[in-house]
Amino acid sequence: MLEVDNVSFRYGNGPWVLRNVSFSIQEGERVGLIAPSGYGKSTLSKIIAGYLQPIEGQVLWQGKPLPKKDYCPVQLIYQHPEKAINPRLKMVHSLNEAWEPDLELLEEMGIKQEWLNRWPNELSGGELQRFCIIRALSPETKFLIADEMSTMLDVITQSQIWHSVLKIVAKRKMGLIAITHNQALAEKIATRMIDLSTQNDIEVNSRANI
Secondary structure, three states: EEEEEEEEEEEOOOOOEHHHHHEEEEEOOOOEEOOOOOOOOHHHHHHHHHOOOOOOEEEEOEEEEEOOOOOOEEEEEEOOHHHHOHHHHOHHHHHHOOOOOOOOHHHOOOOOOOHOOOOOOOOOOHHHHHHHHHOOOOOOOOOOEEEOOOOOHHHHHHHHHHHHHHHHHHHHOOOEEEEEOOHHHHHHHHOEEEEOEEEEEEEOOOOOOO
């Protein structure tokens, strides 16, 4: 379904951030991508989602390069939601800018109706992140990348958000990459883990017990 094929990347003439990274992920698979800081996890997430182009190698979707003009089937959720939301738009307009989700999905993600007419600076980080997730979950999305999505949130909010995301991912049979330095969290989320520092697979028996 999604293949990272010998991807290498560096910024300018600097050192290689990623070197010959390869792995594939099947439909409906939940993968935890772990590594210490400095191993290019966030850079790789941007390459997979099409925001950066690799210096070498390629990312394939169903055997073909990711679409560049049409809606990308791979969507990325960032660590800091306040950087991903336009501060000049109320939340309802921010949602509709991406697509128009139905009430059922909003409720499933824990979004309250009164939040829709608020400005981004009137919401907490956890509330904003729920909107960022909804923006990424249009019907065209087949694969979700969560780059340290819950790192900045308290434990209760983190649990609530992951519970909702995993429920939606399972219902839609979407693929998921959870990028994190927290191996314990990855083990709760993932059916399989990849250590980016070694590119080794780590089998897990996860029941998504968030």
